[in-house]
Amino acid sequence: MAATYDAIVIGGGHNGLVAASYLARAGARTVVLESRHKTGGAATTESPWPDAPEFKVTRLSYVMSLMPPTIINDLKLASHGYRVYPMGPYYQAFPEGGSIKLYADDAKRNYESVARWSKKDAESMPAWDAWLAGLADVLGPMLLTAPPNIGSRKPRDLLGTLRLAWRHRGLNVRTIADVTRLMTMSIADLLDDWFESSQVKGALAVNGVIGTWAGPYEPGTAYVMAHHSIGDVGDGHLGNWGFPEGGMGAVADAIAAAARSFGVEIRPNSRVGRVLVENGRAIGVAMENGDEISAETIVTTLHPRTAFLEHVGETNLPADFAKDISTWKTRSGVVKINLALSELPNFTADPGTELAEHHTGSVEMAPSMEFTERAFLDAREGKPAARPFSDGVIPTAFDKTLCPEGTHIMSLFSQWVPSHWNLEPHTSELEAYADRMIELYDEVAPNFKAAILHRDIVGPYQMEQEYGLIGGNIFHGELSLEQLFHMRPAPGYADYRTPISGLYYGSSATHAGGGVCGIPGWQAARAALADRKVGRTARAPRAAG
Numbered sequence: 415m416a417a418t419y420d421a422i423v424i425g426g427g428h429n430g431l432v433a434a435s436y437l438a439r440a441g442a443r444t445v446v447l448e449s450r451h452k453t454g455g456a457a458t459t460e461s462p463w464p465d466a467p468e469f470k471v472t473r474l475s476y477v478m479s480l481m482p483p484t485i486i487n488d489l490k491l492a493s494h495g496y497r498v499y500p501m502g503p504y505y506q507a508f509p510e511g512g513s514i515k516l517y518a519d520d521a522k523r524n525y526e527s528v529a530r531w532s533k534k535d536a537e538s539m540p541a542w543d544a545w546l547a548g549l550a551d552v553l554g555p556m557l558l559t560a561p562p563n564i565g566s567r568k569p570r571d572l573l574g575t576l577r578l579a580w581r582h583r584g585l586n587v588r589t590i591a592d593v594t595r596l597m598t599m600s601i602a603d604l605l606d607d608w609f610e611s612s613q614v615k616g617a618l619a620v621n622g623v624i625g626t627w628a629g630p631y632e633p634g635t636a637y638v639m640a641h642h643s644i645g646d647v648g649d650g651h652l653g654n655w656g657f658p659e660g661g662m663g664a665v666a667d668a669i670a671a672a673a674r675s676f677g678v679e680i681r682p683n684s685r686v687g688r689v690l691v692e693n694g695r696a697i698g699v700a701m702e703n704g705d706e707i708s709a710e711t712i713v714t715t716l717h718p719r720t721a722f723l724e725h726v727g728e729t730n731l732p733a734d735f736a737k738d739i740s741t742w743k744t745r746s747g748v749v750k751i752n753l754a755l756s757e758l759p760n761f762t763a764d765p766g767t768e769l770a771e772h773h774t775g776s777v778e779m780a781p782s783m784e785f786t787e788r789a790f791l792d793a794r795e796g797k798p799a800a801r802p803f804s805d806g807v808i809p810t811a812f813d814k815t816l817c818p819e820g821t822h823i824m825s826l827f828s829q830w831v832p833s834h835w836n837l838e839p840h841t842s843e844l845e846a847y848a849d850r851m852i853e854l855y856d857e858v859a860p861n862f863k864a865a866i867l868h869r870d871i872v873g874p875y876q877m878e879q880e881y882g883l884i885g886g887n888i889f890h891g892e893l894s895l896e897q898l899f900h901m902r903p904a905p906g907y908a909d910y911r912t913p914i915s916g917l918y919y920g921s922s923a924t925h926a927g928g929g930v931c932g933i934p935g936w937q938a939a940r941a942a943l944a945d946r947k948v949g950r951t952a953r954a955p956r957a958a959g
């Protein structure tokens with residue numbers, strides 16, 4: 415063995431960095447092994463244009479909301495440069511004229527904006543917000559709960575299930591019904607129950623399909639909306655999102671600085687090839703270059719296919735677990751388009767290129783649920799969307815660190831291309847897809863196309879090859895109902911432990927992931943530290959229950 419540590423963390427994405435910070439804070443000599451030249455994973459700020467290095471884009475993920483204050487405070491992230499600007503309203507300009515703004519924190523202005531399209535919807539809005547807040551009270555704390563091994567009759571697991579049931583003893587029939595609806599309905603059916611205007615429903619449906627291989631009419635998308643609506647950026651406004659100064663890479667950099675302050679060694683350009691397993695126990699890793707590193711505790715934060723099937727190997731895994739991981743659903747058909755702009759979009763509905771409120775939040779291209787659904791149906795039929803939808807943002811409305819004065823960065827999170835586009839680059843088709851996306855914005859803001867100085871298109875193939883996001887799924891695995899809570903990443907193994915003792919799992923493919931929330935990394939470190947404390951070296955097979 416070339417080196418020995420107390421703990422090895424595989425993957426220097428934000429979850430790996432969080433896990434390493436907690437392990438080192440508890441006194442473990444910890445190393446992070448990251449294959450890329452830099453840490454951050456999908457939370458990364460980069461300069462994609464070699465001839466214009468002054469422009470920096472938040473290349474994949476683009477907004478913060480879900481990271482709990484516990485992690486932000488424990489790791490003293492503010493002292494390492496973590497700063498988030500709360501976003502402005504959702505904004506959609508309609509091709510047929512007019513626009514809508516939806517505010518996370520201003521009921522009066524929400525009423526005025528929505529009433530232009532439907533007075534009835536404007537009146538429903540406060541009740542909708544209260545309904546969501548009630549659900550967030552139930553679902554929010556669940557995000558910080560390690561799922562129990564439901565179905566197992568072992569005393570420890572039964573206790574976990576009972577504890578969960580006891581915590582929810584206050585729920586009444588109505589709340590249980592609401593949660594059931596949320597977990598089973600499509601976002602379209604849910605919104606149809608609450609609202610009448612296609613403009614309001616189009617805007618509210620976006621959160622139900624972000625990163626999802628499902629259009630708004632697919633069951634389960636109501637939950638995806640809730641997942642994206644229950645965080646806040648520390649300003650106490652539910653569902654509010656924010657732009658980190660310096661882009662999402664700055665969040666990862668702040669966590670890396672925290673990790674170093676606790677003594678973590680971070681090694682970029684260090685690709686792990688295998689986890690070394692002896693008698694069912696992880697004893698170290700073999701790097702792709704052949705070097706070996708040993709440790710008693712290993713936390714892996716990679717996509718589950720890489721972490722288990724590739725690095726541990728099926729022969730070392732229980733057959734049912736290996737089967738669950740090999741059938742893990744990991745599609746999404748996302749294309750990220752990053753633009754450098756010479757000026758802000760000049761919307762016909764709200765004219766002007768001076769910075770205005772409608773530039774400061776989500777600048778959407780999702781004019782109706784039917785529009786968004788059509789984009790999905792195109793992709794499911796095997797074609798890239800003819801008219802893609804986009805969750806657009808202009809972080810430079812606040813953040814002046816990303817580009818020269820007077821210019822702007824715009825990030826378009828768009829969907830969908832066919833789910834198999836992770837297998838080939840599809841370069842020219844992605845260029846044509848981006849042209850169509852840009853054309854749609856140009857229809858509502860006629861200076862848009864001409865304002866583009868540079869563009870960067872990241873499709874599923876590049877996400878898989880360069881960033882390890884297998885299938886191009888942005889969360890290491892779909893947030894579909896059968897992959898949530900005690901099923902994430904596999905039944906019997908949702909407590910951040912794995913079938914291999916000494917090996918813990920803290921990627922976005924565990925409960926509370928995905929998103930840049932750090933909870934999986936925090937939970938994996940907690941599980942590892944708890945086991946170290948009691949000297950637990952082996953675990954009995956879980957799934958047998």
Ligand SMILES: Cc1cc2nc3c(=O)[nH]c(=O)nc-3n(C[C@H](O)[C@H](O)[C@H](O)COP(=O)(O)OP(=O)(O)OC[C@H]3O[C@@H](n4cnc5c(N)ncnc54)[C@H](O)[C@@H]3O)c2cc1C
Pocket residue numbers: 424425426427428429430447448449450453454455456457473474475476477478479480684685686687715716720748750827877880881882883887888889890920921922923927928929930931
């Ligand atoms: C286009 C896009 C948009 C998104 N938008 C948002 C958003 O706005 N807000 C939000 O909260 N979330 C967003 N997400 C989701 C979020 O970014 C991810 O869920 C999260 O960043 C994943 O973090 P992680 O640490 O679990 O994994 P990753 O970030 O994937 O980190 C894993 C790390 O492991 C490294 N690695 C891979 N293989 C090896 C190996 N063999 N050896 C060593 N290292 C290896 C990778 O290089 C990577 O750095 C988005 C994701 C994408 C792709």
